[in-house]
Amino acid sequence: MHELTPGSPSLRALFPALHQEVNGHPLLYFDNAATTHKPTFVIRAITDFYEKDNSNVHRGLHELSARATASFEAARQRIGSFISAPNPDGVIFTRGATEAINLVASAWANSVLQPGDRILLTAMEHHSNIVPWQLLANRARLSIAFAPLTPEGRLDFDELDQLLAPPTRLFAFTHISNVLGTVNPAEKICALAHSRGIATLVDAAQSCGHFPLDMEALNCDFLVLSGHKMCGPTGIGVLAIHPRRFGQISPWQGGGEMIERVTFEGSTYKSLPHLLEAGTPPIASAIALAVACDFLDSIGRDAIRQHDEKLAMLALDLFSRIEGMEIIGPRNSRAGVVSFTLTDVHPHDVVEVANRFGLALRGGHHCAQPLMRVLAKPSTARASFYLYTTEDEVHRTAEILAQVRKFFN
């Protein structure tokens, strides 16, 4: 695998879904913040598993079960190393980042936080990092506060400093905003919270496939990621738990796989990671996710990050020349997510007309309605890039947006 640089034809050739026409135009896939496409290696890992090793894990003594178990546990190790998790026993497979956050709310916060304690979130969170805490807060009589943003769309550190204080016990925040493209200084934030005895959860759904992630350096208590946003399959995500929290984790779902012994009177449980993985896990997806990790590391996450930022800066430049264009979020050092509005054209109409030209954008509130209220917009259109996006595609996107402008004038 040589010359697999971001945006290169040889890299693009590895993604079958990119090579198709939509409405008579070559597909321009700019919805990578929602989900990314999958390289052939990842697709093949899924079919390989079902064609050769298909079996349940941890409960069979036969050859296939042994192979499946070995591959599944190797995948856990691989993902642990991908994010430099301090201990692979803290790497839990979930259905996605959303389930991982719900898991922390149920298996940790529910028993550790006390009535009156406060959970701190930010004004730029995805619904998946808001609603699980609202559900918990109602049940456990906790309060929730939201760290506000600067006008440019970054966290306001003066305000954050004030809020990282009692009664705050947990700060759960996104590494990268899926609307603003803001990159939060996660390491600095976690260090500050840690020094004040506040637990941290980093939502790495938007960063896991785009940024180097080092949980040991971050020193966060919990980190969640989404498999399908990093070239992996849908239906798989990861929760990584710092070992200092291992002793505070209770079971959250009961069933097979997580038990040690079950009697009519009661049950005893396995330790982590199995304690939190009741039922048959998504075996093939976990194995395919590990292959996605190998693939991303063969490209290099620093290279992907630089590629994203270069494309974002190009998009900011090209888009801003279009009449009535308003770009949302920071002007520099941002991720490959560019949200915008066009005066007098609703984002749904932008997306609809763009689709006629083969351009896949996202329009709506991006599962961040509270942020939309802060921005005083019901919705935005969004273009998001990935390692296979080319500069030429960004140019063509800008041309299409100019046509959209013309269509509604």
Place this chain on the structure above:
Amino acid sequence: MELEELYQSIILEHSRRPRNKGPLEGATHTAVGNNPACGDEIAVQVRLGPTGIVEAAQFTGQGCAISQAAASLFTIKLKGKTQEEACKLIRQFIEMVKGLPEEEDRSGKPSGEMLFGDLAAFAGVRKFPQRVKCATLAPNAFYEIFAGHRSENA
């Protein structure tokens, strides 16, 4: 599929210059429609006369070209209708945009063609299933008023 099938000129015209937009003075009924997929919210208001005829209809709120045009056109179409007529018109409209078989009248022609006039511009929506919610946002809210009000009096 051509864009013009969805964005008929009458739709574009009404979305650029919506009629009867703004709060309705002396409104007797208000209903809110919201589209959780995009966060759009529309409020519709009507003033019913003593005999139950729609004297005026207006709307407020932001939305896409399709939802704004549908709201605008319905405020015109509903004026002068009884609640029964209003309900029927809305049902037929929803069936049309969802691509369901239209009710036929005695002449055997789809009744939509006779009733709709400008509203027929929305027929293209059936080819864009993701936009059905946009076209029906305001009509559904109006329906809530008429259907609800009718049952109140029943």
